[in-house]
Amino acid sequence: MAQVKDESxxxxxxxxxxxxxxGGRVDVLRGIDMSVPSGALTMLRGRSGSGKTTLLNLLGGLDRPSAGEVLFKNRALHQWSDRQLTVIRRQEIGYIFQSYALLPLLTAWENVELSLRMAGTSRTQWKERVARCLELVGLTKRMHHRPSELSGGEQQRVAIAKAMAHRPHLLLADEPTAELDSQMAAHIIAIFRDIVEAEGIAICMTTHDSTLWGAADVVYQMVDGRIVTQ
Incomplete structure (x- = not known):
């Protein structure tokens, strides 16, 4: 476990x-108060429909709250323009989706490299950084394969490497193990722990899998759009 810092x-x-x-108004989130500490693995747990994904989208500036505040490094994300949010997402936040979001015609290496291109990272850093990220997720020997030539677990690991390549402060992962068997799911969580320890990147992920909760530094239980326990 990481030593969770006091500051969030x-x-x-x-x-x-x-x-x-x-049918009228649907209240998905109902007065959420929470924080994500730096350098730690945070999990949002709950059943489907509890509001986990909606909350995750707000944390990354992909959506805006109807009321309340979302503060990222003391900046009110919900008050920023779409252009400003795009810059933050490309440079300071990484996303991992259930669908992997990989370009099918690009190799694992090229998919990860694309993240650096979009973030505006200096070209001189690309080779070393891509190699580092693929090594961290255990795909050094598969770096020249396209997504169709990789298993589901391998594709998810490429997605993780791509999301962390530009050295974001925060990784957001929506049910990253939902389509994987229990052994591969545990492997993905072990990789997350390695990233937290080696890179100092905070990770916030959603999950309904109770077997994973013990690996987190902080866990929030969500029920019907509310956080009921931490």
Whole structure:
């Protein structure tokens, strides 16, 4: 386990998120208060429909709250323009999705390198950084394979390497082990722990898998759009 620092660089204060549908207003988040500490693995746990993914989208500036505040390094993300949020997402936040989000015609190496291109990282750093990230996720021998030539677990590891390549302060992962068997899921979590320890990157992920919770530094239990326990 990482030694969780007292300071938090991501704060959520009394956040609500509602959507309108044909049947009226749907309250997905109902007064969320939480924080993500630096250099730690944080998990949002709960059943499907508890609001985990909606909250994760707010943490990364992919959505805006209906009320309340989301503060990233003392900056109110919900008040920033779309252009400003794009810069933050490309340079300071990494995303890992269930669908892997890899470009099928690019090799593992090229997919990770693309993240550095988009973040504006100096070209002189690309080779060393891509090699480092693929080594950290255990894919050195598979770096020249395309996604179709990789297993689901290997594709997820490429996605992790891609998300961390530009040295973000925060990695957000939405159910990153949902499509994997228990052995590979445990392996992915072990990689997350290595990233936290070796890179100092904070990771916040959603999961409904109770076998993974013990690996986290901080766990928030979500029920019906509320956090009920920490």
């Amino acid at each position: 660089f991501l704060e959520v204060r009394n956040v609500h998120r509602s959507f309108w549908s044909g």
